[in-house]
Amino acid sequence: MKGKNSFKVVMATAALLMGSVLVSTTAKPASAKSFSKAVTKIAGNGNYAIYHNVSGSGPSGKFTSTKYFKHGQIQSKRYVSTKKGNFWDIYVDGRHVGWVSQNFFARNKISVAKDVSLVKNSSYAFPTRDAINYVTNSQGTAVNPSKVHVSQAHVSTAATTVKYSYGKAKASMDIKVYDGQDATADKKAETGFKSTTTWNGGSKGSSRNWNRAHGYRSETSGNTFKSNGLTLRTRLFQPRFVSLGYGQAGDKMGQVGVIPEGITVNGNDFVTSMFTSSSSQFGHLVSYNLNAIKSKTAAQNLTTMSWNSFKSYAQNIKVSPYIKLGHGQSLGSTSSSIYVMANDNNYNNGPKSEEIFQISKSDMKIKKIWTFRIASNRYIHNATFVGDNTMYALFHNGGYNCYEYWKLTRDGDEWTAEEVGATKGRFISNSPVQGFAYADGDFFIGFNDHIFRVNENGKTKKHYCFHTRREIEGMSGTGSNLYVQFAQRAELTKGRI
Incomplete structure (x- = not known):
């Protein structure tokens, strides 16, 4: 009996050393490859079984399907070569799931926008790598777009076809160029709000548990914030990460979080932008189906909720590739679409063009890109979209001490701008704009703890002040509802205006 027990101990130890990969005593041992940090995997179109175990003979213990997880953030730290091909041990949205065939992944693929339309501008050259959704190698692992060969790295004033290649992967994209015309600011500025101040820099406060004293644990109850007739109530506390956490991703494409910047809500779809660094211009969009995610607090706990709950949540949370935002x-x-005006917030003002991305809600990939320019001295930092062909933009004209409101309309591949209103003053003298929304025919301009409501022509209406000491990270309007996101922890709130 002692000999048999010793054999069991040896085999159990071997299994642990293999990282829980089961090795049969009769089958050929599996050849495992492990990584110190996780690589990012890109899902393909097919549905494949997911297994509990794998050995040299192949997988065993089928228990679910990739159909529940294909739009999540997929990562892996190891794979095993078997008689039935390579199998990867995957994490989805930060949670360990199981083993799946390498055939599940998009291999030797370059995904790019279908086409790009540029306004002719000798002061701006479009970086063609901005059009890349993802690039994968022969194993379906994401590759940094900087490693992709492009036939032309920048395009400015002439139409062309750009070709992309990486190993066996190839793609091409047509770029069109149209003649734009600078618009004129001709609206008389309405009398503004009395200028005030607020705290500046990062958030000075947090939600109840987002702090060292409480271990940054999940929130268990919502908030209600009131000011001047506007009541904002918690709709959703978001996960800290929708991926493996700090230091676990081996590439820039892997970590989803922890910095939120902007939001949009349309119907039951809530989308937020997430970055690993406040200085990065590339990140992920995360989409939540609020019709299915009814709880205010449960989404924080993706890695600890029950398996059935996680499977349901994973189907209703989509993560974009690592793209230009x-x-x-x-x-x-x-x-059907998400729109992003991907401006450079460190560029104060000047003649550069700005990029607009159209992203499909179905697969979270870039479909089309346009560039636009209002005028050589009107670089936009804040904008919101109210349809497939209409964007409102906010410009702070420091030289004239006013805010200007611009309406941009798309006709085919071209965007044209007209000023619709202006408001005198600075509103807040020591803080940048943190959110801009259009709802119920009015503009809403957000700063740290302050929101100002003005008519489309710039006439002042209301000033709301909330004492959260948390940064506003984006606003969105839909119908008579205003959505406001607060930082630390990322919290979507909703109010009736």
Whole structure:
């Protein structure tokens, strides 16, 4: 009996050393490859079984399907070569799931926008790698777009076809160029709000548990914030990460979080931009189906909730590839598309063009890109979309001490701008704009703890002040509802205006 027990101990130890990969005593041992940090995997189109175990003979213990997880953030730290091919041990949205065939992944693929339309501008050259959704190698692992060969790295004033290649992966994209015309600011500025101040820099406060004293644990109850007739109530506390956490991703494409910047809500779809660094212009969009995610607090606990709950949540949370988002604060959406004005928030003003991305809600990939320019001295930092063909933009004209409101309309591949209103003053003298929304025919301009409501022509209406000491990270309007996101922890709130 002692000999048999010793054999069991040896085999159990071997299994642990293999990282829980089961090795049969009769089958050929599995050849495992492990990584110190997780790589990012890109899902393909097919549905595949997911297994509990794998050995040299192949997988065993089928228990679920990839159909529940194909739109999540997929990562892996190891794979095993078997008689039936390579199998990867995957994490989805930060939670360990199981083993899946390498055939599940999009291999040797370059995904790019279908086409790009540029306004002719000798002062701006479009970086063609901005059009990349993802690039994968022969194992379906995401590759940094900087490693992709492009036939032309930048395009400015002439139409062309750009070709992309990486190993066996190839793609091409047509770029069109149209002649734009600078618009004129001709609206008389309405009398503004009395200028005030607020705290500046990062958030000075947090939600109840988002702090060291409480271990950054999940929130268990919602908030109610009131000011001047506007009541904001918690709709959703978001996960800290929708991926493996700090230091676990081995590439820039892997970590989803922890910095939110902007939001858009359309119907039951809530989308937020997420970054790993406030200085990065590339990040992820995360989409939540609020019709299915009814709880205010449960989404924080993706890694600890019951398996059935996680499977349901994973189907209703979508993560985009690691794509160009600019500052990530200027978002909008329709029933089928997400729009991003990907500006550079460190560029104060000047003649550069700005990029607009159209992203499909179905697969979270870039479909089309446009560039636009209002005028050589009107670089936009905040915008919102109210349809597939209409964008409102906010410009702070420091030289004239006013805010200007611009309406941009798309006709085919071209965007044209007209000023619709202006308001005198600075509103807040020591803080940048943190959110811009259009709802119920009015503009809403957010700063740290302050929101100002003005008519479309710039006439002042209301000033709301909330004492959260948490940064506003984006606003969105839909119908008579205003959505406001607060930082630390990321919290979506909703109010009736």
